[in-house]
Amino acid sequence: xxxxxxxxxxxNNEEKILCKLKKANCYKQLREFEKAQKTLENxxxxxxxxxxxxxxxxxxxxxxxxxxxxxxxxxxxLQMNFFIKDKKVLEKYYFLQILNYNQLGxxxxxxxxxxxxxxxxxxxxxxxxxxxxIYDEKNFPKIKSIKKAxxxxxxxxxxxxxxxxxxxxxxxxxxxxxxxxxxxxxxITLKNYFTSYVLGAGLLQKFxxxxxxRAEYLTKKHNYLKLKEFNENLKIxxxxxxxxxx
Numbered sequence: 001x002x003x004x005x006x007x008x009x010x011x012n013n014e015e016k017i018l019c020k021l022k023k024a025n026c027y028k029q030l031r032e033f034e035k036a037q038k039t040l041e042n043x044x045x046x047x048x049x050x051x052x053x054x055x056x057x058x059x060x061x062x063x064x065x066x067x068x069x070x071x072x073x074x075x076x077x078l079q080m081n082f083f084i085k086d087k088k089v090l091e092k093y094y095f096l097q098i099l100n101y102n103q104l105g106x107x108x109x110x111x112x113x114x115x116x117x118x119x120x121x122x123x124x125x126x127x128x129x130x131x132x133x134i135y136d137e138k139n140f141p142k143i144k145s146i147k148k149a150x151x152x153x154x155x156x157x158x159x160x161x162x163x164x165x166x167x168x169x170x171x172x173x174x175x176x177x178x179x180x181x182x183x184x185x186x187x188i189t190l191k192n193y194f195t196s197y198v199l200g201a202g203l204l205q206k207f208x209x210x211x212x213x214r215a216e217y218l219t220k221k222h223n224y225l226k227l228k229e230f231n232e233n234l235k236i237x238x239x240x241x242x243x244x245x246x
Contacts (some may be wrong), residue, residue, distance in 0.1 A: 013044050015200035016221045017052070023057055033067035053083055058093055065096060070103040091117060095238050102231050105143055111135040130237060146219045153215035157208060160215025173211050 003023040007016050020039055027036035040060045045053055061076035077097050084090050094117045101110035111131060113154030118127035133139070144164055153160030161167075 013046075014048065014052070017048070017056065021055065024059060024063060028066065033063055036063040037067045037069065037072070039063075039081070040110070050083060053088070054080060057083070058096075062096060065100050065103075065182065070100050073100045074104060087116070088121075092122070098238075099231050099234065102234065103227050105141075107135055107140060128163055134234060134237070135179075139230075141230045143223050143226065144219045146216055146223075149215040149219040150212055153212050157211045160211070161218055164215065164218040166218050166222075169214075169218070173214070 003019045003026070006019045007023070010016050010019070018023050020043065024036040024039040027033070027039060037060065040056065040063060042055060047057065048056075057076045057080040061073040061080070064070070064076065066074040073096075077093070077100070080093065081090065094113050097113050098110045101107075101113070114131045114135075115128065118124045118131060121127055149160035151160075151162050153173075156171070156174070157176075158170040161170035161173055163170075
C-alpha cells in the first residue's frame with residue numbers, strides 16, 4: 001500500500017518505476033504473478049539508464065514466465081538482447097531464457113543460448129556433451145496439438161481426451177453422449193417430445209460443448225506437464241552449474 005501511495009503521488013518517473021518494481025516483487029512473494037506482471041506493464045522507459053532498463057526487462061520477463069505468459073517473457077528478452085551488447089552482462093539471464101524457450105518448445109533457440117554459456121567455461125567439453133544429450137530429439141517432450149484434440153472431439157466426442165492421454169475420461173465422455181442420444185430417441189418413441197428435447201437434446205448440447213472445452217484443457221495440461229518434466233531435468237544441471245561450479 002505504501003508503494004502504491006508513492007506511485008500515485010510522485011512526479012519523478014524513475015522513483016515511480018522503482019516503487020513499481022518493489023510492488024511487483026511483493027506480488028511475486030505472494031505468488032500473485034499475474035498482478036506482478038500487470039504492475040510492470042506500460043512503464044515509461046524514456047531517459048532511464050541502461051542498467052535500470054535491463055532490470056525492468058528482466059523483471060517483466062520473470063513475472064511473465066511465472067504467470068505462464070511465455071511469449072511475453074520471450075519478447076522482453078529480445079528487447080534486452082537488443083539493448084545489451086556485452087555478452088558477459090547477458091550471461092546471468094541465460095538460464096531463465098533457456099527455461100522459457102523450452103516452455104515455448106523452441107528447443108533450437110534454447111540450445112543455442114546454452115551453448116553460448118558453455119563456450120565461455122573452462123569445462124566446456126563436459127557442458128557441451130551434457131547439453132547435446134539433453135537436446136537430443138529423442139528426449140524432447142511429446143507435445144500434443146490442441147487443434148487436433150478439439151477437432152477429434154468435434155467428430156467423435158471423447159476422442160480428444162483419449163488423444164491427450166486421458167483414456168478413461170474419454171470413454172466416459174463418449175458414453176455420456178451416446179446415453180443422451182439414446183435417451184432422446186427413447187423419449188421420441190414414447191411420443192414425449194418435450195421431454196426428449198429437454199433431457200436428450202439439452203443434455204447432449206451441454207455434454208458436447210463441455211467435451212470440446214475439456215479436450216482443449218486436457219491437451220494443454222498434458223503439454224504443460226511434459227514441458228515441466230523436461231525443464232525439471234534441465235534445472236538439475238543448471239543448479240549444479242550455478243552452485244557446484246561444474
